[in-house]
Amino acid sequence: MRLPAKRTAISIVVLIAFTTGMLVAPYADARVQSTKSQKKQIKPQKKQIKPQNREKRPLRRAGKDYKVKKGAEVAAKVRKLKESNKNVRAALKLFEDKKRTPKIDSSFTINGSLGSLKTGLNNRGQLFRNVSFEQQSSISGDYIEIIFVPVLSLDMEWQGTVISELYDSGGNIVGEYVAESVLIMPDPNFYAWDEIYEAPVYNGVVEPAIAEPGMFTNVELGVPLDQQVLSIQMYQANPSSSIRVVPASYVQGAARLRAWANCTFGWCGGAGVNCVGTTLWSADVLSSSCFASGCGNDAIACAWETIWQ
Numbered sequence: 001m002r003l004p005a006k007r008t009a010i011s012i013v014v015l016i017a018f019t020t021g022m023l024v025a026p027y028a029d030a031r032v033q034s035t036k037s038q039k040k041q042i043k044p045q046k047k048q049i050k051p052q053n054r055e056k057r058p059l060r061r062a063g064k065d066y067k068v069k070k071g072a073e074v075a076a077k078v079r080k081l082k083e084s085n086k087n088v089r090a091a092l093k094l095f096e097d098k099k100r101t102p103k104i105d106s107s108f109t110i111n112g113s114l115g116s117l118k119t120g121l122n123n124r125g126q127l128f129r130n131v132s133f134e135q136q137s138s139i140s141g142d143y144i145e146i147i148f149v150p151v152l153s154l155d156m157e158w159q160g161t162v163i164s165e166l167y168d169s170g171g172n173i174v175g176e177y178v179a180e181s182v183l184i185m186p187d188p189n190f191y192a193w194d195e196i197y198e199a200p201v202y203n204g205v206v207e208p209a210i211a212e213p214g215m216f217t218n219v220e221l222g223v224p225l226d227q228q229v230l231s232i233q234m235y236q237a238n239p240s241s242s243i244r245v246v247p248a249s250y251v252q253g254a255a256r257l258r259a260w261a262n263c264t265f266g267w268c269g270g271a272g273v274n275c276v277g278t279t280l281w282s283a284d285v286l287s288s289s290c291f292a293s294g295c296g297n298d299a300i301a302c303a304w305e306t307i308w309q
Helices: 002-042 071-084 086-098 255-267 289-306
Strands: 063-070 110-115 143-154 157-167 172-185 194-202
Touching: 063 071, 063 157, 063 289, 086 157, 086 172, 086 194, 110 255, 110 289, 143 289, 157 255, 172 255, 194 255, 255 289
Parallel strands: none
Antiparallel strands: 063 110, 110 143, 143 157, 157 172, 172 194
């Protein structure tokens, strides 16, 4: 009698263990799935930003002799500007203070000349401001250079400092615009770039980011966008959370670099990715025969229309 009883007890114990395992296993599996789900949810995602509407604005002056430069010569110029120009120095220092060093050796420029002003379209005059932004007599610019100093360069995303200079026929600077900029390529199948952040630099001070529809004002510069929490509401007329004391002389204008990108790719139509073969904003892409022939001179003409007018 004792042997059957012992066997019965063992059977009961095995049954209990098996039943408990069946109950625990789904719970453990659920915890694993929950953990995986949580990890999936908190993983940063690429910002889905709709492309801007392109404006193919009338160009009052044609661009010509478009070219791209990179290498030691450009890097040396940026370093010289950092020493002698308070706006460039302030722009680069903003990144340096955040321990996100500008990649000066990877800087590049696009440059070119301007054709004659078209008759009958000069309704806004030709008054310029020199580097100190004091109004001068009527001076016509003849040559444009835009320098890009990267801090972060990824697929479909570029962050850094942009320095645009306008020269007269004698090689003298008659205009300058410096700004922190974030460029993105919203459509992976269409090589056209938009700007979503622009903070101008005046009198050695990086001013608040320009607030206009389609622009973010709370970007953490130097950090990939997919690692940031950006405001869903990109633009507010008077955001109380972003009130800052700024110099009385500072008047926030339109985002010039954004308008430049809009105009440039409005004219070139956005060469397809198959044409340029990449989703980067770089000297190699901008100097490619495909971009240069389809967009290069338009980029110079658009700089005149958007940055200097």
